[in-house]
Amino acid sequence: MHTPRRLRGILVAATLAAVVIAPTLPSMARAFDIPSDWLNFIQMKGMRAMHAIDLDKDGFVTKEEFMKFQEQFFDRMDKDKDGKLTPEEWLGRKPTKKDN
Ligand SMILES: [Ca+2]
Ligand SMILES: [Ca+2]
16 A cells, blocks of 8 residues: 555654654653642752652753642642642641741
8 A cells, every 4th residue: 555655754753753752751751759738848958849840850840840740739739629728738737826
């Protein structure tokens, strides 16, 4: 069967993408080291927080990685999954006067 030249080009590009790009994808799919609450997050050492957000471990935090982290961090804190964080969910415990 004759494959049109253009389609062959697309197939070659798809094969190259599968071989060259795909091996980098599993690292992007790895889960973040997500803190359980805000207090836990701010107690992380600065570079540990950056490494946790740097999903593909290339030494840089892209906006995409940062935004994904924020979203997963929110979802982890939102224990009852109602789309809102209560003070208890934010702190991981009941707030005290010292928290204000
Ligand atoms: Ca990165
Ligand atoms: Ca909630």
